[in-house]
Amino acid sequence: MLSDRSVPIVRATLPAIGGALDEITERFYGRLFAAHPELLRDLFNRGNQANGEQRKALAGSIAAFAVALLENPDGRPDAMLSRIAHKHASLGVTSEQYKTVHEHLFAAIVEVLGEAVTPEVARAWDEVYWLMANALIAVEARLYREAGVAEGQVWQAMEIAERRDETADTASFVLRHADGTPTVPFRPGQYVSVRVTLPDGARQIRQYSLSSAPEHPQWRITVKRVDGDPAGEVSSWLHSHARVGDAVEVSAPFGDLVLPEDEKPLLLASAGIGSTPMLSMLNHLAAAGSTRRVVVVHADRSPASHAHAEELRRLVDALPQATLHLWYEEPGDSGARPGRADITLIDLPADTTAYLCGPLPFLRAVRSDLLDRGTAAADIHYEVFGPDLWLGAED
Known part of the structure; x- marks a missing residue:
């Protein structure tokens, strides 16, 4: 004090x-x-x-x-x-x-x-x-x-085991240790840092959520290419240059937006590439055979821009008490609701714990709607990609 x-x-x-x-x-x-x-x-x-x-x-x-x-x-x-x-x-x-x-x-x-x-x-x-x-x-x-590392010594050499182009501007990378040893388990919702050497010699670092099951012997990250210079220089480099077999520097897992080990109902609400930590949580729940009440909300531009859409549907279907609510700005014939996500249209249990991830306007809108309907501020957790502007600092 x-x-x-x-x-x-x-x-x-x-x-x-x-x-x-x-x-x-x-x-x-x-x-x-x-x-x-x-x-x-x-x-x-x-x-x-x-x-x-x-x-x-x-x-x-x-x-x-x-x-x-x-x-x-x-x-x-x-x-x-x-x-x-x-x-x-x-x-x-x-x-x-x-x-x-x-x-x-x-x-x-x-x-x-x-x-x-x-x-x-x-x-x-x-x-x-x-x-x-x-x-x-x-x-x-x-x-x-x-x-299990000394102060600051978080980096480890890994290699890309698999690359998959999920949409026109997102790609997933499966990471493994070159010697075949399993990756350490992480808490569902955590991220790793990836450090790459750019053409000008800079070693720039960006964080990417781990989107695989925490128990899986390999890690997966999904990277959206961000246009602009230098705003998207690491994501652009990964999309243009990272291939199977390439070495990459990766940190140990960190992040405090993690799934709680209780049985309270969950709201997992995401927009765009914000779905990645939710995939980790859902993979973990499915692997554990969870019967928790889980409401999954996702918003995106269109079905074609929704990375891991089929995986998301499969994971929700694997959970007996889970429901999926999709909003696309351009839904086509996908069956999703048109426009932006509207939490007020969804029935949520009173004791729901909410996890939000996506662009700041999405976080602000969903958080505000949850507070208006009586969800306690302490039960609303969020992750924003980029510097945190302290959305919840007033609570």
């Missing part, structure tokens, strides 16, 4: 700091990459830097953490910290890097706010930073221990 000395200072300066966070984070990243260009080349997502999404995510996390410290001084925003820590662990972030971030972040704060950053203000916000950083370092240390 914040010290009694720092609470009034943080409370008084939060509007000014919060209002300037976008400029602060822009200056921060500029300073950081000038001093350490290798971080932009080999660690940070260049696409998210180019479009500003990473700056928004950093600003949102700092503001949300500070607000949480003020509003709930005896607790911590553990859900937010867990999400960040899993992402950091999947990238191989180390505790030493938090010192580097601190140096350049606080220099940026002084640059933007000038004389308003008195020694007292600097001490108070230094306390906020290290409360957040040390909490993340502790969670990340636990994640590394659970993965």
